[in-house]
Amino acid sequence: MDLGTGGGLPGLVLAVRYPNVRWTLVDSVRKKVAAVRSFTEALDLTNVTVIHRRAEELAWETDHRGRYDGVVSRALASLATVMELSRSFLQDHGLLAVVKGPHVVDELSDAERARRLLRLEPLHRVNVPDSARPTVLVTMRAHGSPPRRYPRKVGVPAAAPLGGRPT
Numbered sequence: 001m002d003l004g005t006g007g008g009l010p011g012l013v014l015a016v017r018y019p020n021v022r023w024t025l026v027d028s029v030r031k032k033v034a035a036v037r038s039f040t041e042a043l044d045l046t047n048v049t050v051i052h053r054r055a056e057e058l059a060w061e062t063d064h065r066g067r068y069d070g071v072v073s074r075a076l077a078s079l080a081t082v083m084e085l086s087r088s089f090l091q092d093h094g095l096l097a098v099v100k101g102p103h104v105v106d107e108l109s110d111a112e113r114a115r116r117l118l119r120l121e122p123l124h125r126v127n128v129p130d131s132a133r134p135t136v137l138v139t140m141r142a143h144g145s146p147p148r149r150y151p152r153k154v155g156v157p158a159a160a161p162l163g164g165r166p167t
């Protein structure tokens, strides 16, 4: 899953690069989803599904909760919020990969409580070489099935990040 795909990043690029993987691209803005659908058709991508929904709602649907091997996201929200929005899509041992900027070290410490509540194990923090802006890829592994109480109601994960300072 690419959560908060916007105009299709990184989901569309990944779908082209990894044609044998099925990709689900999710965004809450109808216009963006319509654009991404048209790109998918223009590119003839048969391995992509595009969904117009808030993560906080989609994560409670049985077809999606705990059903994904991995979630990627870029420029979606602060790390604690991304963790809460994405965790419930992951199955046991599923991977979360978040594209972040140089402030990720602060975000990681702010998100420490979220990480423990959501049962995400830190894996790697990699500086992405040759990127136009300093870019860091943060990866984590989910342990167990999705935690029962998360994500909270629409808007809450961003307004009151778990364990983080309110933004």
Ligand code: SAH
Pocket: 003, 004, 005, 006, 007, 008, 009, 010, 026, 027, 028, 029, 032, 053, 054, 055, 056, 073, 074, 075, 076, 085
């Ligand atoms: N990943 C893209 C877009 C980043 S902008 C890129 O890197 O260019 C963040 C996107 O996340 C927006 O398109 C916004 O509509 C979407 N978004 C924000 N909160 C969301 C939520 N709770 N559920 C689904 N999509 C969300």
